[in-house]
Amino acid sequence: MTSPQKLWHYRGRILLCFLLGSLWETGAVQIHYSIPEEMEKGSFVGDIAKDLGLEPHKLSERGARIVSGGKQHFALNVKSGSLITAERIDREKICLGISSCLLNVEILMEDKVKIYGLEIEVMDINDNAPRFRTDEVEIKINENAAPGIRFGLPSARDPDRGVNSLQSYQLSQNKHFSLNVLSGIDGAKYPELVLERALDREEESVHQLILKALDGGDPGLSGTARIRVLVLDANDNAPVFTQSMYSVSVRENVPKGTLLLAVNATDSDEGINGEVTYSFRNIDDKASEIFQLNSRTGKLILGEPLDYEESKIYEMEIQGEDGGGLLTSAKVLVRVLDVNDNPPEVMVTSFSSSIPENSPPGTVIALLKVHDRDSGNNGHITCSIPGHLPFKLEKSYANYYSLVTDRILDREQASMYNVTVTAIDQGTPLLSANTHISLQVEDINDNPPHFSQTSYSAYIPENNPRGSSIYSVIASDSDTEENSRITYSISDYIFYGASLSSYISINSETGVLYALRSFDYEQFRDLQLQVTAKDWGDPPLCSNVSLTLFILDQNDNAPEILYPTFPTDGSTGVELAPRSAEPGYLVTKVVVVDADSGQNAWLSYHLLKATDPGLFSVDLHTGEIRTTRAFHDKDSLKQILTVAVTDNGEPPLSATVSVTVAVADSIPEILSDLSNTETPADLEDASLTLYLVIAMAVVSSLFFVFIIALLVIKLRSWRNSQLLQSSSGPLRNIPSSQLMDLNGVQAFLQTYSHEVSLTMDSRKSQLLFPQPNYADTLISQQSCEKKEPLIPEESRFSARDPALISQAPPNTDWRFSQAQRPGTSGSQNGDEGGTWPNNQFDTEMLQAMILASANEAADGSSTLGGGAGTMGLSARYGPQFTLQHVPDYRQNVYIPGSTATLANAAGKRDGKAPAGGNGNKKKSGKKEKK
Numbered sequence: 001m002t003s004p005q006k007l008w009h010y011r012g013r014i015l016l017c018f019l020l021g022s023l024w025e026t027g028a029v030q031i032h033y034s035i036p037e038e039m040e041k042g043s044f045v046g047d048i049a050k051d052l053g054l055e056p057h058k059l060s061e062r063g064a065r066i067v068s069g070g071k072q073h074f075a076l077n078v079k080s081g082s083l084i085t086a087e088r089i090d091r092e093k094i095c096l097g098i099s100s101c102l103l104n105v106e107i108l109m110e111d112k113v114k115i116y117g118l119e120i121e122v123m124d125i126n127d128n129a130p131r132f133r134t135d136e137v138e139i140k141i142n143e144n145a146a147p148g149i150r151f152g153l154p155s156a157r158d159p160d161r162g163v164n165s166l167q168s169y170q171l172s173q174n175k176h177f178s179l180n181v182l183s184g185i186d187g188a189k190y191p192e193l194v195l196e197r198a199l200d201r202e203e204e205s206v207h208q209l210i211l212k213a214l215d216g217g218d219p220g221l222s223g224t225a226r227i228r229v230l231v232l233d234a235n236d237n238a239p240v241f242t243q244s245m246y247s248v249s250v251r252e253n254v255p256k257g258t259l260l261l262a263v264n265a266t267d268s269d270e271g272i273n274g275e276v277t278y279s280f281r282n283i284d285d286k287a288s289e290i291f292q293l294n295s296r297t298g299k300l301i302l303g304e305p306l307d308y309e310e311s312k313i314y315e316m317e318i319q320g321e322d323g324g325g326l327l328t329s330a331k332v333l334v335r336v337l338d339v340n341d342n343p344p345e346v347m348v349t350s351f352s353s354s355i356p357e358n359s360p361p362g363t364v365i366a367l368l369k370v371h372d373r374d375s376g377n378n379g380h381i382t383c384s385i386p387g388h389l390p391f392k393l394e395k396s397y398a399n400y401y402s403l404v405t406d407r408i409l410d411r412e413q414a415s416m417y418n419v420t421v422t423a424i425d426q427g428t429p430l431l432s433a434n435t436h437i438s439l440q441v442e443d444i445n446d447n448p449p450h451f452s453q454t455s456y457s458a459y460i461p462e463n464n465p466r467g468s469s470i471y472s473v474i475a476s477d478s479d480t481e482e483n484s485r486i487t488y489s490i491s492d493y494i495f496y497g498a499s500l501s502s503y504i505s506i507n508s509e510t511g512v513l514y515a516l517r518s519f520d521y522e523q524f525r526d527l528q529l530q531v532t533a534k535d536w537g538d539p540p541l542c543s544n545v546s547l548t549l550f551i552l553d554q555n556d557n558a559p560e561i562l563y564p565t566f567p568t569d570g571s572t573g574v575e576l577a578p579r580s581a582e583p584g585y586l587v588t589k590v591v592v593v594d595a596d597s598g599q600n601a602w603l604s605y606h607l608l609k610a611t612d613p614g615l616f617s618v619d620l621h622t623g624e625i626r627t628t629r630a631f632h633d634k635d636s637l638k639q640i641l642t643v644a645v646t647d648n649g650e651p652p653l654s655a656t657v658s659v660t661v662a663v664a665d666s667i668p669e670i671l672s673d674l675s676n677t678e679t680p681a682d683l684e685d686a687s688l689t690l691y692l693v694i695a696m697a698v699v700s701s702l703f704f705v706f707i708i709a710l711l712v713i714k715l716r717s718w719r720n721s722q723l724l725q726s727s728s729g730p731l732r733n734i735p736s737s738q739l740m741d742l743n744g745v746q747a748f749l750q751t752y753s754h755e756v757s758l759t760m761d762s763r764k765s766q767l768l769f770p771q772p773n774y775a776d777t778l779i780s781q782q783s784c785e786k787k788e789p790l791i792p793e794e795s796r797f798s799a800r801d802p803a804l805i806s807q808a809p810p811n812t813d814w815r816f817s818q819a820q821r822p823g824t825s826g827s828q829n830g831d832e833g834g835t836w837p838n839n840q841f842d843t844e845m846l847q848a849m850i851l852a853s854a855n856e857a858a859d860g861s862s863t864l865g866g867g868a869g870t871m872g873l874s875a876r877y878g879p880q881f882t883l884q885h886v887p888d889y890r891q892n893v894y895i896p897g898s899t900a901t902l903a904n905a906a907g908k909r910d911g912k913a914p915a916g917g918n919g920n921k922k923k924s925g926k927k928e929k930k
């Protein structure tokens with residue numbers, strides 16, 4: 001067997017090479033090989049590299065692989081370039097019932113995305129012996145059967161093809177029977193038993209025969225079946241079928257239980273010899289599972305579903321047997337018709353999951369293979385994809401399609417595509433299948449950063465803190481990952497003599513701008529920047545945008561007084577107003593500037609204090625000081641005006657200035673008036689004033705002693721009552737030295753002292769309270785400060801406790817401070833609150849004496865402050881300072897013989913400017929007696 005088979009193999013190889021050479025010259029791409037079945041796994045099939053004209057190592061470099069669907073019977077050895085068997089191949093399992101067994105193999109070259117088709121023919125070898133379906137067959141023959149009658153015998157089956165298949169039958173030697181072999185339309189051989197001599201049941205009732213089936217292989221194989229012949233009593237008529245062959249065509253989708261056909265055989269005998277029963281005679285195993293035969297009626301019924309793709313035709317033999325043992329047979333042929341019951345199949349053979357967005361048109365994305373198990377139009381397939389996608393399908397080879405790009409892709413418009421490939425056959429009804437391919441578009445850096453505006457502007461208040469964030473610019477990039485990562489920078493240049501980077505910095509990651517300096521609106525009002533946004537792509541892309549920072553003014557500059565200026569030559573600036581000045585006379589003008597702008601520089605002028613209220617007025621907007629009425633003889637020759645200038649900012653800032661106005665036509669006239677007004681009466685008035693001051697001091701001292709004693713008593717009583725209470729009371733943190741207890745009244749002990757400067761001249765004594773000539777601010781900072789309370793806020797006395805409000809503490813603010821002691825102006829210390837200025841030069845004292853003498857001469861009465869009965873007290877303690885300006889606890893001290901009331905300076909305690917002027921003066925026609 002081996003030698004002829006090898007010879008055939010060699011001859012086939014030579015013939016194949018000759019055929020391949022011819023096809024190669026004509027441009028064919030399909031290669032044909034022939035191999036015998038039952039080769040060992042790994043057996044050589046063909047030299048692929050040589051037949052394709054390639055070196056063996058090129059197969060590996062080009063990514064050659066087998067892409068055929070279904071079970072792989074072959075493998076590709078990329079090292080040797082040969083095609084080998086992947087398993088032992090049994091032709092009868094793969095191509096049962098098919099005369100020519102051809103296997104198709106497709107080889108894909110990955111680099112060129114090219115398919116090569118291989119056709120491998122599996123040659124049959126004699127590896128199957130003929131086999132009978134049953135090992136023993138029983139035949140009943142009537143003893144009166146005439147010689148020559150024929151009886152069907154079981155047929156043997158051999159799955160081999162050609163000469164290796166069933167070739168002949170042999171019957172064992174006997175004297176009554178012979179063997180006759182018939183050939184069917186398909187070439188099959190059917191044995192028949194022929195009666196040669198009449199039987200005699202009484203002589204031999206049972207005959208044992210051996211039927212042997214032989215194939216034509218080398219060596220030949222055979223199979224045997226035992227034939228047992230029973231000799232019956234006479235039954236001289238055998239059944240006869242109405243047709244020698246029955247044929248039917250059915251669609252493969254007919255349901256189970258469908259009647260396919262009915263065979264019919266008749267018998268002329270009567271009784272049991274005429275009753276015919278039906279049975280399968282020759283039928284393969286698969287058909288016996290699908291078809292069912294009714295033994296009484298001869299109806300052939302479908303027992304299992306048909307499948308055209310599995311078998312297209314079924315052939316079987318049905319025999320009819322009567323009760324006497326006579327039988328006959330008929331052929332049955334069932335043809336299966338195809339229906340469109342298999343949808344197309346789409347398999348992705350090669351696939352790229354991602355593609356750069358700048359890939360050129362025609363780039364291959366995937367290689368698809370389509371297949372339909374149906375035949376004819378039912379198996380004809382068309383493929384398509386949605387038309388709006390930037391892809392197209394191109395037929396590559398046989399039933400292979402390539403999915404390629406149709407135009408340039410743009411990831412910013414679509415970063416991912418879900419491509420649905422639809423395969424539709426031409427059957428009725430149409431069947432289709434879908435395959436989904438997801439494609440990711442890879443980003444390239446083709447988009448620069450983008451700002452939402454062409455330019456930006458921001459407004460920043462001046463005096464901003466250093467290091468604070470002032471603005472933020474944000475750019476966006478349509479790319480992804482590193483291509484969309486943005487860094488920010490500022491173009492540097494010299495600005496006001498310094499690098500711009502010393503003014504502004506920017507966070508390179510977030511785009512937030514920070515101020516490295518505190519901006520000053522008075523220095524510059526805007527700042528021009530150019531911000532650059534650059535991505536991290538390769539190459540990087542960038543874009544610029546302009547940013548203008550506008551500095552907003554804040555009220556950070558107080559009004560600056562240009563005139564009248566503070567004297568620097570030792571003199572005191574004095575403005576002259578003639579005695580004959582009419583109402584509305586322009587005395588002077590306060591000139592003020594403000595470095596701010598807008599409403600922060602809108603100025604308003606107010607007259608805070610004047611020696612004679614109502615004598616002068618200040619224009620609200622121009623600062624012009626004018627007289628409001630004509631001068632009277634009683635008006636003081638020296639008028640001191642305090643003017644406040646306030647801007648319109650938030651909060652408003654202000655400045656004050658003192659203007660001294662002398663009422664005279666000239667300075668020599670003032671000096672002459674002062675020398676003529678000295679009389680002995682002034683000495684008397686001075687003595688009277690001295691007595692009044694002494695009396696006031698004595699009364700005040702006695703009153704203070706009484707108040708202190710009363711407070712000590714009350715404090716002691718209160719302290720004893722508090723010892724019985726919890727130590728967490730509201731006054732636990734107050735030193736006992738600061739509290740007094742007088743009949744249940746709780747109060748603080750704190751001493752206030754004010755000193756009086758007493759001067760004497762030839763006519764009278766006078767208390768001098770120096771007035772300020774100039775102040776930089778309207779209210780002293782220290783006088784406006786919120787003082788720290790002696791008792792914590794949580795320890796304050798309850799207003800609802802009657803024991804705490806039965807009596808208020810005495811007024812101790814009437815004394816004179818250290819700054820008001822008598823002496824020269826050079827020895828006086830100005831009050832901290834700006835009320836009493838520090839006069840530094842002797843010329844001030846001379847001018848003050850001249851103005852004071854002129855005042856006394858003009859007044860003609862002995863006063864202590866310009867008003868009758870005021871004891872020469874300043875406007876700070878004048879009669880117009882009524883009780884409504886002081887707290888409820890103030891106790892007034894009255895000086896005998898005078899209408900003056902010494903009270904605490906409410907303006908200073910309450911944080912307000914003291915009232916000015918000598919308002920509400922009382923004239924007295926008589927001088928007081930000593």
